Amino acid sequence: MESQTRRLRVKQVFASTAGESVEVRGWVATKNAIGGLVFAVVRDGTGYIQVSAKSGVAPPESMDSIRSATKESAVSVKGVVREDKRAPGGREISVSEFTVLSRAETWPITKTAAKSGSYLYDVRHLSIRSRKVAATMKIRNEVVGATFDYFREKGFTLISAPSFVQAAVEGGSTLFGVEYFGKKVYLSQSAQFYEEAALAALEKVWIYQPAFRAEKSRTPKHLTEFWMIEAEQAFADQPDNMALQEGLLSFITRRVVENRPDELKILGRTIVEPPVPFESISYDEVRDFAEKQEMPFEWGEDVPTEVERLISLAHERPFFITDYPLSARSFYHMTYPDRPNVTKSADLIAPEGFGELATGGQRIASYDLLMERIKSQDLPAEAFGWYLDLRKYGMPDHAGFGMGVERVTRWLAGLKHIRGASLFPRTTTRVSP
Ligand code: 4AD
Ligand code: MG
DSSP, rough: OOOOOHHHHHHHHHSSOTTEEEEEEEEEEEEEEETTTEEEEEEEEEEEEEEEEBBBBOHHHHHHHHHHHOTOOOOEEEEEEEETTTTTGGGEEEEEEEEEEOOOOOOOOOHHHHOOOOHHHHHHHHOOOOOHHHHHHHHHHHHHHHHHHHHHHHTTTOOOOSSESOOOOOOOGGGOOETTEEEEEEOOOHHHHHHHHHHHHHHHHHHHEEEOOOOOOOOOOOOOOEEEEEEEEEOOOOOHHHHHHHHHHHHHHHHHHHOOOHHHHHHTOOOOOSSOOOOOEEEHHHHHHHHHHTTOOOBOOOOHHHHHHHHHTTOSSSSSEEEBBBGOTTTOOOOOEEEEEEEEEEEEEEETTTTTEEEEEEEEEOHHHHHOOOOOOTTTGGGGGHHHHHGSSSSOEEEEEEHHHHHHHHHHHSSSSSGGGGGSSBBTTTTOO
């Protein structure tokens, strides 16, 4: 009787018993023939494994199949798992049957072509089949998965919000306009206002969805479309909000460290779980730092990108910059009673030059105060109708934040540019593939 063949994924093959008959399906990563012996490395969604076919052992049709299998062809490999010190990972499959399921044409990404970063992004639909991209996406997957677990554990409800909106959350200059049945609407920059409405129904809410920014800045940390994690809680102040953020970031980091050591190794990255609480430095202290670096900036301006980068470089762990001037923040920010120009807000900054990961703050809960703010900033009150309305029907103190998924992934994976943290990045110069 023929022994049972188990269909396994590559990772399971490394955990299985040697001598077992298995089938693996995947793609041909590399291939090498030495006389009557053909070696291939086959990749699936879980890893890479060497397979070897020996003429005289494997049937002739299978020998023909493996010899004709081009790089990136989709294949089925049946055979016996063997221990082999020379094979990567110490195991290989000795082929008894090799079938090409879908033959690939000549792979266009040559070693020379791969030297051009922009070419690799032109053919991103193909170039994503690399160890580094897979490692980055698995880290990203941990970031998102850990976030779901963190908020569930803390009793937050995941909500949804529209992407077609009528009001700017983060200022008009980065809005994408869309034609909507003869009317001009925008793509959402942030779901914050919807969260603020939802908290009166659910108290603690969070959301995970795309955000759109017409950022003209071509920097290593800006995308035009990205995924944002946002959370908002009722009966909370800015210290509560900061505790929630640092808890989340250290939880995410622990998950990545524990679950993705192989992927971190592929990326050449070492990270450690940052202990809480994180260090806090004030905006005023950042100005002192900038002055010492001979890069002074006026009180009231946003922290210049280069200053943020330098102060981030000077840190080994994530930290907060607190107490931004109102002039550097959106209109909805709560200020200190004794310092009307200073907001109860903070940016969470990654170390090593990576910069901002999150922005959060306490919101104005009072109708009159918010209306006054909208007027003093010459904003169109009618555009904020329902947002203002919320303040008429029981709006307690509340605070929240937004954290960019690709920013966090970029930092954890140690990527030079944020585009690598997105499978199909959107930037000012790229909307394809
Ligand atoms: O700092 P931002 O603009 O804050 C807000 O949108 C708040 N309304 C969020 C809230 O309080 N609910 O964006 C939040 C985060 C940033 O810290 C950054 O991580 C990410 O979103 N982000 C971007 N990521 C990639 N490309 C861009 N262009 C980004 N703009 C913001
Ligand atoms: Mg920000």
